[in-house]
Amino acid sequence: MQNRPNIRPGRPISRRDFLKVGGLAGAASVLAACGGTVSEATQVPAQLCPTSAPTETASQPAAEIALRIAHITDMHIAAGGPSAQDFARALRNIQARLPSIDLIINTGDCVGDALGFEKDSVQAQWDAFTGVVRAEASLPIQHAIGNHDVWGWGLPTAEQKSLSSDPLFGKGFALKELNLPNRYYTFDLGGWRFLVLDSTHLPPPEYPEYGQSYIGELDDEQYNWLVQQLEATPQSMPVCVASHIPIISACELLDGPTEFRGNWLVPGAWVHIDARRLWALFWQHRNVKLCLSGHTHQVEDVRYHGVKYLSDGSITVPYMDFQPGYAVVNLYKDGSSDSEFVNY
Secondary structure, X not given: OOOOOOOOOOOOOOHHHHXXXXXXXXXXXXXXXXXXXXXXXXXOOHHHOOOOOOOOOOOOOOOOEEEEEEEEOOOOEOOOOOHHHHHHHHHHHHHOOOOXXXXXXXXXXXXXXXXXXXXXXXXXXXXHHHHHHHXXXXXXXXXXXXXXXXXXXXXXXXXXXXXXOOOOOEOHHHHHHOOOXXXXXXXXXXXXXXXXXXXXXXXXXXXXXXXXXXXXXOOHHHHHHHHHHHHHOOOOOOEEEEOOOOOOOOHXXXXXXXXXXXXXXXXXXXXXXXXXHHHHHHHHOOOEEEEEEOOOOOOEEXXXXXXXXXXXXXXXXXXXXXXXXXXXXXXXXXXXXXXXXXXX
């Protein structure tokens, strides 16, 4: 048996360290199996449940479709290797589907890693990503920023200080390459309102030994904007929230030995640490119906207080028994939705 990583109680653990611990990787797919509800997933082995199965049941009343989207996430495109070719093949697959897709939503981690690499390396990764998009994407794509899209936060402190005046440092690189007007934004389509969030932030200063270069949450400026947007949205208009890091996730409980000290310990870099105030906000605005995310590299459908939290697997990286793919999500005029995860 492999040695366990050196983990202190109360200190988050990196995903890489968790993967050093054997024996639990296969189990983590059980809770996320097929995107089913939590109670269903705990009873169904992941390997017996096809990931392409629709997540809704046939007993639901028929509703008129408003929009069909492809949810892609966690491309992790490197400057060399097969990831760019896989991404190109996936885009071709999406655009050849019938019934046709109206929109692609990308919830981030476009590049392999910008956190801990020098500028030239990061630029090469972005060139590989944007080259595929320019060559292959005929559908509109709405992008969110992932943690691996943030430049420099994983570099040594002295180097970060020297780069702090560079406009590309941090999220500037992603904003430029994705042609985003802001790190969070909103748009309307098909009678739905979409709120695209920036979920990657520096750890709070009161946790100097946090152990990771980022945390999943909304800064106060963005949270206040979100409140204003929801207050301005008619209650009859369904809302979809898109973020890289999941707001609520069950599969992350099993993504490594999170319980081995006798208590669940899920890092704040894996799931939104401010999930409590976000679900409370959504509870006040019952037209929030769907939250899309990536980050976990797993397929999961969690229902909580009337909101569907749908996380989808990486489009290029197999993980926890989930093969690369994308989700086709049908959004209906009544605010309901269903989805199918496609292994292209």
